[in-house]
Amino acid sequence: MLILTCPYCGVACDETELHPGGEAHLKRFGPDASDEDFEGYLFQRKNPRGVHFERWRHAYGCGKWFHAARHTVTLEVFGTYPAQVFEPPEKIRAAILAKLPDWETGA
Amino acid sequence: MSRKLSVVPLVGRSKVRKSTTERQGQASRHEMMWGPMGRYSVFAVAREAFRDHSGWTRAWGNPAPKKRYDAIIIGAGGHGLATAYYLGKNHGLRNVAILEKGWLGGGNTGRNTTIIRSNYLQDPSAAIYEKSRGLYEDLSQELNYNVMFSPRGVMMLAQTEHEIRGYKRTAYANALQGVTTEFISPERVKELCPIMEIRGPRYPVLGALWQPRGGTARHDAVAWGYARKCSEMGMDVIQQCAVTGIRSEGGKVVGVSTSKGDIDCDKLGVVVAGHSGHVADMAGFRLPVESVALQALVSEPIKPCMDVVVMANTVHGYMSQSDKGEMVIGGGADGFNNYTQRGSFHHIEETVRALVETFPMISRLKMLRQWGGIVDMTGDRSPILSKTPVEGVFINCGWGTGGFKAIPGSGWGFAELMVKGASPLTAEFGLERFKEGRFVDESVAAGVAH
Numbered sequence: 071m072l073i074l075t076c077p078y079c080g081v082a083c084d085e086t087e088l089h090p091g092g093e094a095h096l097k098r099f100g101p102d103a104s105d106e107d108f109e110g111y112l113f114q115r116k117n118p119r120g121v122h123f124e125r126w127r128h129a130y131g132c133g134k135w136f137h138a139a140r141h142t143v144t145l146e147v148f149g150t151y152p153a154q155v156f157e158p159p160e161k162i163r164a165a166i167l168a169k170l171p172d173w174e175t176g177a
Numbered sequence: 178m179s180r181k182l183s184v185v186p187l188v189g190r191s192k193v194r195k196s197t198t199e200r201q202g203q204a205s206r207h208e209m210m211w212g213p214m215g216r217y218s219v220f221a222v223a224r225e226a227f228r229d230h231s232g233w234t235r236a237w238g239n240p241a242p243k244k245r246y247d248a249i250i251i252g253a254g255g256h257g258l259a260t261a262y263y264l265g266k267n268h269g270l271r272n273v274a275i276l277e278k279g280w281l282g283g284g285n286t287g288r289n290t291t292i293i294r295s296n297y298l299q300d301p302s303a304a305i306y307e308k309s310r311g312l313y314e315d316l317s318q319e320l321n322y323n324v325m326f327s328p329r330g331v332m333m334l335a336q337t338e339h340e341i342r343g344y345k346r347t348a349y350a351n352a353l354q355g356v357t358t359e360f361i362s363p364e365r366v367k368e369l370c371p372i373m374e375i376r377g378p379r380y381p382v383l384g385a386l387w388q389p390r391g392g393t394a395r396h397d398a399v400a401w402g403y404a405r406k407c408s409e410m411g412m413d414v415i416q417q418c419a420v421t422g423i424r425s426e427g428g429k430v431v432g433v434s435t436s437k438g439d440i441d442c443d444k445l446g447v448v449v450a451g452h453s454g455h456v457a458d459m460a461g462f463r464l465p466v467e468s469v470a471l472q473a474l475v476s477e478p479i480k481p482c483m484d485v486v487v488m489a490n491t492v493h494g495y496m497s498q499s500d501k502g503e504m505v506i507g508g509g510a511d512g513f514n515n516y517t518q519r520g521s522f523h524h525i526e527e528t529v530r531a532l533v534e535t536f537p538m539i540s541r542l543k544m545l546r547q548w549g550g551i552v553d554m555t556g557d558r559s560p561i562l563s564k565t566p567v568e569g570v571f572i573n574c575g576w577g578t579g580g581f582k583a584i585p586g587s588g589w590g591f592a593e594l595m596v597k598g599a600s601p602l603t604a605e606f607g608l609e610r611f612k613e614g615r616f617v618d619e620s621v622a623a624g625v626a627h
Contacts (some may be wrong), residue, residue, distance in 0.1 A: 071522055072513070086523050090512035092467070109612040113465035113556050117454035119516050142468075142515045 076128045077136050077150045083128060091125030093117075094137045095157055119143055121166055121173055123158055126150075139166060215409060217321050236401060237281075237408035242415050245441040246274045248595065249433060250448055251420050251456060253277030255286040255396070256573055256580065257448035258403035258414075259588020260595070265410040267589070268596040273412045274442075275404075276435060278419035282400030285450050288518075288550035289581040290473050290495065290507040292486050294331040294391035296358045298347050299617050301605035302559060303354040308602060309586025313394060316585060322402030324394045325500065331391030331486040332366060334535075336380040340491060344386035358388045369485050372538050379534060380492055393486060393497055399584055423460040423570070430460075430569035444595055445570045451516065451551025453574035462566045464574065465611045466553045471510040471578050472520030474528075474547040476539065478502030492531030496539075504539060506532060510552060510578060520549035552577050557616035562591050562603035571595050572608070 072085040081087075093115050099107040116122070122142045127135050137155070139148040139162045148165045151158070166173050215234065225232050248264060250257045253275045264270040277283075293313055295306035312319075313326045335341045344360055351358040363375045366385045375382035404414050415437070422434035423445065432441035447456050451468040478501050488495035493509045508528030511521055525547060533540045555561060555575040560583070562573050573591045576583060590602030605617055 084523075085513075085521060093514075105612050109465075110463075113611045114463040115454070115465065115467050117464070117467050117514060119452070119455050122514055124513065140513075143517065145515060145517060 072140075072145060072147075074126060074138050074140075074147060075150055076131055076134075077152050078134050079128065079132045081128075081131055083131060087128065087130040089127040089129040091127055091135065094123040094125045121148070121170070125153065217323075236405040237414050240413045240415065242274060242276075242413065242418065242435070242437050242440050245432075246413075247272040247442070248444040248446065249273070249440060249442040250275045250446040251433070252284075252448040252450070253281045253400070253404065253414055253416065254284050254448065254450065255282065255400050255403070255584035256450075256576070256587050256591070257446070258282075258400055258407060259584050260446055260448060260573065260591045261407045261412055261588075262403045262410075263588045263592035264595065265407065265412060267592060270596060271410050271412060273407070274440065275407065275412065275414045276418045276420055276433070276440075277414070277416045278436075280416050281404055281414065282397055285550040285552065285580060286400045286584075287397055288473070288548055289396055290497065290505050291393040291396045291499075291581060292331060292391070292488070292495065292497065292507075293326070293328075293394055293582040294388050294486075295356050295582070296331070296333070296347060296351055296386055296388045296391070297356075297619060298350050299559075299619060300350075300354060301617050302619055303351065303356050305560075305586045305590060305602045305606075306583055307354070307356050307586075308589060309583045310390065312585035312589065313582075314390075316394075316399070316402070320402035320406050322398060322405060324398045324402055326392065326394040327500075328390045328392040329484050329486065329497075330369065330387065330389045331488065332361070332369065332385040332387045334366070334382050334487065334489045334491070335360075335384045335386070336382060336489060336491040338383070341383050344384070347386055356388070357390060358386055361385050361387045370483055370487055372482050372536055373487065374535060374537050380489075380531075382535070391486065393499075396581055399581075403588075420456065420459070423456070423567070425460070425567050425570075428566075428568055430567055443569060446573060446591065446595055447565075447570065448573045448591070450574060450576065450580065451553050453553050453572065457565075457572065460565065460567050460570055464561070464572070464608075465556055466561070466575055467514050468516060468551050468553050469511045469513065470515050470517050470520045470549040471507075471552045472524060472547060472549040473505065473507045474525060474544050475499070475506065476504040476542040477545050479504070479542065482538070487535075489531065489535055492535070494528045494532040494535075496532060496536065503545065504542060510554070516551050518549045518551060520547070552580075554578075556611065557618045558620040559617035560587070560606055561608055562587065562594060562600075562606045563608040564594075564598070565608065 075082045099111040135153040138150045149162045261275050295310040297303045317323050348360045363382050419436045420433050424432045430445045457464045483498045486497040495507045509524045554577045561575040590600045593600035594603045
């Protein structure tokens, strides 16, 4: 059972309270973008076997979107953080590097 | 077409089958009486019964990799082995290796719920799945290996008004595609599957899409049968050989690096299901694929009580009874990316809760085993059988939650694609369809349960 702590209301919620929202920090491309950029934004995903930054919504709680850093093989959670950022905060990166020294930043 | 014996590692390969002309004059009296040693038959069983079963040989070889192959397939699951088999059988390409990081058929081929059907809505899907279902019909004879194909019939329950409309539409589409299906009444559902409660209360059965020639097969045997035939054709099935890198020169593939050393090849087929993104990353391109765990469970074995496959997409559950008597139950996929091969508890609860309402008799069954497999989901829930940005590298992935049923058809089409550069079966399943917005949209018609 996956348990994530909502960074807004501080509740440790199990996955049935949450709605998964897929890969985080995607750069959005609109109507004037090239076909490649638009395809990349809509469909192509990192899908890593390792650290994954992703979006979640506290659906049966405060209802807000937030981000989580999670390992897709061990399901270890490195931390959660609010959604109003374009990249993972330093604190989360440090938490990942403390556990996985080989993890390449941004990988 | 067999290779010289001197280059064949003899470990686990006591006999390389030769063509009929080569064998003439060499066959032992024993072989003349009973046929080639490698062939399974009732006579072989009788013969072995008289000599303490000492004559059975390994079903496939265990060779060390050669320096170079015409084609390498990464992934010795059903799809990879089927691809290799049809490369040899349909296109005469036999200098082929199939590399597997774990053991043969140990991924989703050994983890699915073995359902075979072809009642898809879109024409390209119906074509490849129906080709596949047709090949399953005589696969046991073709492979000389009992894959236990059981065309017991598959029904997809309509439990809402919307599903009735959806399945009637699919039935009409199937009629045009030449796939035999029909929309049946609740009474007929009850007749075909008496243990079902069709009156609800919450999800009454309002009808079903019925495919009488759908069914199940023994999943392991499909992989084993193909592996045996590949080995017999002189191909190398190399297990515990993880690919660690893909080598290319000037945008063209030249080989792979593996845990057993570098191997060169002209063509590379990547057939690794849930790990496609990882392997594509090695080759230097990205895929429109996300990997999630899909799980299944089986009950304790009970007396025969259900001789059809029932799928209930509204409540996310599907069930059939195996030949051993276990009720085989499939459920929902995790909503988040993961490679755990485990699945979540709440999905089991969700699936079983729904099925207990439709099949009240299973409420007192004990569940024996539960497991997960990593499925590769695409945006339109249709597979990718395609060339890639790297010349000579082909990818077969994205079968999502429904790959087992497609094994023979996928191998057939993908082998043709690898040899000729195009195949009518795979034409609509190229990677470029995402950029072009030309989806084969099965996410509504079949995206939930397989």
